[in-house]
Amino acid sequence: MTQHIPGEGESRLARGRRALAEIDGEAGHAVVAALADIAPDFATYLFEFPFGDIYSRPGLDLRAREIATIAALTAMGNAAPQLRVHIEAGLNVGLTRQEITETIMQMAVYAGFPAALNGLFAAKEVFARRFPPQGGSAEGSLSAS
Amino acid sequence: MTQHIPGEGESRLARGRRALAEIDGEAGHAVVAALADIAPDFATYLFEFPFGDIYSRPGLDLRAREIATIAALTAMGNAAPQLRVHIEAGLNVGLTRQEITETIMQMAVYAGFPAALNGLFAAKEVFARRFPPQGGSAEGSLSAS
Amino acid sequence: MTQHIPGEGESRLARGRRALAEIDGEAGHAVVAALADIAPDFATYLFEFPFGDIYSRPGLDLRAREIATIAALTAMGNAAPQLRVHIEAGLNVGLTRQEITETIMQMAVYAGFPAALNGLFAAKEVFARRFPPQGGSAEGSLSAS
Amino acid sequence: MTQHIPGEGESRLARGRRALAEIDGEAGHAVVAALADIAPDFATYLFEFPFGDIYSRPGLDLRAREIATIAALTAMGNAAPQLRVHIEAGLNVGLTRQEITETIMQMAVYAGFPAALNGLFAAKEVFARRFPPQGGSAEGSLSAS
Amino acid sequence: MTQHIPGEGESRLARGRRALAEIDGEAGHAVVAALADIAPDFATYLFEFPFGDIYSRPGLDLRAREIATIAALTAMGNAAPQLRVHIEAGLNVGLTRQEITETIMQMAVYAGFPAALNGLFAAKEVFARRFPPQGGSAEGSLSAS
Amino acid sequence: MTQHIPGEGESRLARGRRALAEIDGEAGHAVVAALADIAPDFATYLFEFPFGDIYSRPGLDLRAREIATIAALTAMGNAAPQLRVHIEAGLNVGLTRQEITETIMQMAVYAGFPAALNGLFAAKEVFARRFPPQGGSAEGSLSAS
Secondary structure (H helix, E strand, C coil), X not given: CCCCCCCCCCCHHHHHHHHHHHHHCHHHHHHHHHHCCCCHHHHHHHHHXXXXXXXXXXXXXXXXXXXXXXXXXXXXXXXXXXXXXXXXHHHHCCCCHHHHHHHHHHHHHHHCHHHHHHHHHHHHHHHHHHCCCCCCCHHHCHHHC | CCCCCCCCCCCHHHHHHHHHHHHHCHHHHHHHHHHCCCCHHHHHHHHHHHHHHHCCCCCCCHHHHHXXXXXXXXXXXXXXXXXXXXXXXXXXXXXXXXXXXXHHHHXXXXXXHHHHXXXXXXXXXXXXXXXXXXXXXXXXXXXXX | CCCCCCCCCCCHHHHHHHHHHHHHCHHHHHHHHHHCCCCHHHHHHHXXXXXXXXXXXXXXXXXXXXXXXXXXXXXXXXXXXXXXXXXXXXXXXXXXXXXXXXXXXXXXXXXCHHHHHHHHHHHHHHHHHHCCCCXXXXXXXXXXX | CCCCCCCCXXXXXXXXXXXXXXXXXXXXHHHHHHHCCCCHXXXXXXXXXXXXXXXXXXXXXXXXXXXXXXXXXHHHCCCXXXXXXXXXXXXXXXXXXXXXXXXXXXXXXXXXXXXXXXXXXXXXXXXXXXCCCCCCCHHHCHHHC | CCCCCCCCCCCHHHHHHXXXXXXXXXXXXXXXXXXXXXXXXXXXXXXXXXXXXXXCCCCCXXXXXXXXXXXXXXXXXXXXXXXXXXXXXXXXXXXXXHHHHHHHHHHHHHHCHHHHHHHHHHHHHHHHHHCCCCCCCHHHCHHHC | CCCCCCCCXXXXXXXXXXXXXXXXCHHHHHHHHHHCCXXXXXXXXXXXXXXXXXXXXXXCCHHHHHHHHHHHHHHHCCCHHHHHHHHXXXXXXXXXXXXXXXXXXXXXXXXXXXXXXXXXHHHHHHHHHHCCCCCCCXXXXXXXX
């Protein structure tokens, strides 16, 4: 599990592409693809600033960065698709499902119960897709995430 | 540095009082005192739910909990006094100044540059009070926090 | 029509369960059920703090409490499912449809026309389900709510 | 205590002026005066739409209207001056201090503890100005509001 | 392409109806129709204040007004239907698709990348409906908008 | 009056520094200086992304870009310092005071009257500093801006 994205000597764009792929996975690719015919430059900015600049910085590991992002998107409550992407990203960088649900529940204190409830239901949806509850699902148990 | 607030067998109120004192320190007491003549029951709720219930839960350590709170309050941008309290709380539970500023800077991605700038200036104010830059300030250096 | 939820001597959880059932009705049960496999403790908190503590307090009757909640959720504009639940809750505690639409329309002044429009369309949806327009619908008339 | 602002046959502007004076009192006049040299037409709109149209409507009394407004402004958390004006307006139309603080506390559920705390401190400030705690203050007691 | 809505001597309602039809087109009619059975007076307010008063003012042309509205609705992120209406309204008053996407992309700076992404995807949807990509689509090219 | 910031061949940082100086003027320098001892890298990002990337793009002139920013910051209502900077920036790139106040007033429709009022009072403060009303103030008249 990578804890930050090294990348001295690499361009911001290359470093950002690599970080986006590692953190957001498939969901990140889908966003970039969807931008192609409406605002392709925006995909470049998305690689460069959030991923090439911010997520690639030392000083805070990716697990902490995803906790921060999940907390903020839950609290703001107006970016449901991005919250789902980052719940998945949290799993990608090594957060447990419990760490994710604890982060979301805590938002009830700062942004109210509706924000926390909507965040929990987003997590439920992502977890169900990622850990499908098929027979003998030891992999689906909490300890597996 | 405590990583979560144990407290089986203790009342929510007692556990919450202890957690608030440990996490928020002086600033927490000031808030509770200020509530005394306008809404004393609200001080009880503040002890019980955020601190007695949420911050006392296992599954996410206090450092991660403060990262989540600092991220959310920076992103929401409408709770300046509470953001300052939690920047201080972050220091109280062992976050470095760098971890706090990284968390705040990252909010530029999710809530825009104004939110991040206002968060950074709140941190600057808290750090200046907590680590006054007077002569021989080894304690004021980044490594000390 | 109950105007507040008495409950001295009862536990917060028991009082909260009772209040949630009375105020939110079926919709409240659905939320609690949906939490079971993602964050069951959060259902407990939902019973205890909002319903066991806040809605059970004297000093403001349930009709006024639902006006406050409908106003806030309309104005915030980022909690559509909860707004629908509370429009229904407003009917449950005795608000007329007119009182609900007046509250929502007023939010145009404080949160803008889009927030009010989205609130009115939420109300339209809830009212249509609750008062289906079948033939000779005296029950569907304004005076019936 | 007026429960709504009648005004058939009166112009929206005249009705709005009257409603603003009755509801917001001095604070309303101050806002209008401050607009004179920057956007005088906006003062006209303020009389006409919020006060001449909305607050003058039947179907919801002024006490309920002020509960809705105090709830929304507390929850939004980004309009401190207007929240203070409407806490005072709440007193003007007959809300008790307890009804106002109950409304604000309830917002902890929907918009988080910081929003409720900032609302309570706004109320504390307004109540202190309106009910100064000097000797023999029968008028300052809760029952007087 | 009208740059503002003249209308001396006309009633606010008549002027507003005309402005709404010209700016919002079909989408505006749909909103008004949907209000008929829930809050018909609100349709009148919608004609009168936003369209009869604000959009009819001189001093800022309709293209600039739609840039302002698209920027605000993108940044707020909680009014998706109205954002789509105003992206279409922007096209109606003569904004190019490029001007609209530039406005939305800029919101990444002030309200974060999720707000800008959601705005761009709303624009993509509106543009696809308005400029369907059928064979030899000179009409679908950027220069056509 | 520059309508966009050309800069092919220049680095993002150099282009951003130049754009920030031209658009924000003194206020921009003050923000960058204030970041020096808390988060110097953030000043670099501020030059690079908002100013080197976004404001330097063709396709929307600087007057339209400032209208968008003033609209968004007024509507969000949680970034008062940045709103004042951009009201001044609007004047710097050639917006008239009337265009600025029209933009702000329009936000009453989308974000409510409190947001518009707070925006107008921010404009009043900036205009008073920029166009001090001393004797024979032809420069202070509306036509001069």
